């Protein structure tokens with residue numbers, strides 16, 4: 114059974130919806146797809162349907178959302194914030210577009226921007242960070258387009274196929290974030306209200 118989706122945050126190409134537990138088979142399939150997990154650095158983890166069900170259950174109560182293609186209302190991946198710390202205003206960012214038909218079509222950049230807009234302009238966080246394997250050029254470019262800056266790396270921290278790879282560290286501060294979805298929606302609501310006030314006068 115496919116999940117039912119809700120338009121929590123809407124962009125031009127995709128929208129973010131609460132995670133649906135009915136989609137567990139899609140998520141499990143992606144987390145067993147070698148080319149997806151290699152980029153995520155998760156190939157060494159064994160994800161069964163049962164494990165993924167438990168994980169989704171937990172994630173559905175956190176700041177993690179399904180990414181839905183706006184034209185077809187099809188699930189294409191997920192994005193979220195992990196280790197959210199409201200005392201210090203920081204969190205770790207993650208994204209996985211599991212449906213490879215949607216790679217390189219700007220969905221990742223837009224979904225990241227929506228998630229970051231929510232993080233900075235709704236949750237009022239100040240600092241978002243992430244780590245990405247150095248060979249994941251698509252993710253590096255996508256994160257740069259969303260506004261992240263590289264701040265360093267862990268040298269040779271991962272070994273795959275007899276080769277060592279760096280883990281690139283990136284960060285984005287709220288003052289440097291350029292997202293416009295929430296400000297635009299807020300302005301629309303404010304203008305609606307102004308129109309109503311005008312009618313009342």
Ligand SMILES: CC(C)(COP(=O)(O)OP(=O)(O)OC[C@H]1O[C@@H](n2cnc3c(N)ncnc32)[C@H](O)[C@@H]1OP(=O)(O)O)[C@@H](O)C(=O)NCCC(=O)NCCS
Nearest residue numbers: 152209210216217218219220221222245250251252254255
């Ligand atoms: C990483 C991911 C979120 C990016 O989303 P996406 O929708 O594919 O990315 P976008 O189209 O928004 O941006 C990708 C950019 O990288 C570029 N790119 C792709 N492959 C590249 C390569 N090998 N070298 C350099 N640039 C590359 C694209 O051309 C595009 O740039 P452009 O818009 O200037 O042309 C998505 O591909 C994904 O989830 N992959 C699998 C899991 C994963 O890697 N998650 C991140 C783990 S840290």
